[in-house]
Amino acid sequence: MSEIVYCLGSSLYLNITNRCTNRCVFCIKNFTDQVGNKRLVLDREPSSKEIIGSLNKIDLRTYKEVVFCGFGEPLIRVEVVKSVSRFIKDMFPHLPIRIDTNGHGNVFNQRNILPEIAPYIDAISISLNAEDKEKYDKISRPVFSDAYNAVIEFIKLSKIYIKDVAASVVNLPTVDIERCEKIAKDLGVKFKVREFVKSL
Ligand code: SF4
Incomplete structure (x- = not known):
């Protein structure tokens, strides 16, 4: 059975879609269909009601944050992100919510979605992935x-609406980490380097 909710450390992750507008060479989906013993390949996308039903079975107070990040791009389902986040904030206003995103949300939703998600989202981590367009397209x-x-525009806009914004890269040998870090610094956001992993 595929899993909607899974935990890593003290964070609770929500796996709401497997769809994505990237096909990253490092994506864990290329190597496995699960995280730990949880199968994250969805047979179908869960509704907001089903996600909330799964959350109702968990004591959310035991987690330090909830993260939208599964085997796909969560902002493809922005309405689900909003309704599930609203439920979490109504129940636990102090529980931080983060989104890990590819930064394409305003393109595929064809509008600026940041004002819509900002009331519920405390932190956003945006995949910069590379120091220039050519390398980004390859990776x-x-x-x-x-x-x-x-992605660069989304990072700039996120800063206006969301308190905690980070740009991330995966430590592939082809990526110029220093140049990426400078881009993040010039954009005024945090910088995160993630390990390239084929399993978790
Ligand atoms: S953006 Fe994330 S989910 Fe999409 S292909 Fe890349 S690593 Fe996978």
Whole structure:
């Protein structure tokens, strides 16, 4: 059975879609269909009601944060992100909520979604992935053109709406980590380097 909710350390993760507008060479989906003993390949996408039903079976007070990050891009389902986040904040206003995103949300939703999610989202981690467009296209293999500039714009806009913004890269040998760190610094956001892993 596929899992909607899984935990890593003291964080609770929500796996709400497997769809994505990137096809990253490092994506864990390329190597496994599970995290730990949880199968994250979804047979179908869960509704908000089903996600909330799963959350109701868990004591959320035992987690330090809830993270939208599964085997896909959560902001493809922005309405679900909003309704589930609203439920969490109504129940536990002090429990931080983070989104890990590819930063394409404003492109595929065809509007600026940041004001809509900002009331519920405390932190956002945006995959920068590379120091320039050419390398980004090779690593992330986005399904639309000019995705790199869309990511940079999304990082800039996120700063206006969300308190805690980070740009992230995976430590592939081809990525110039120093240049990526400078881009994040110039954009005024935190910088995170993630390990390349084929399993968790
Ligand atoms: S953006 Fe995330 S989910 Fe999408 S392909 Fe890349 S690593 Fe996988």
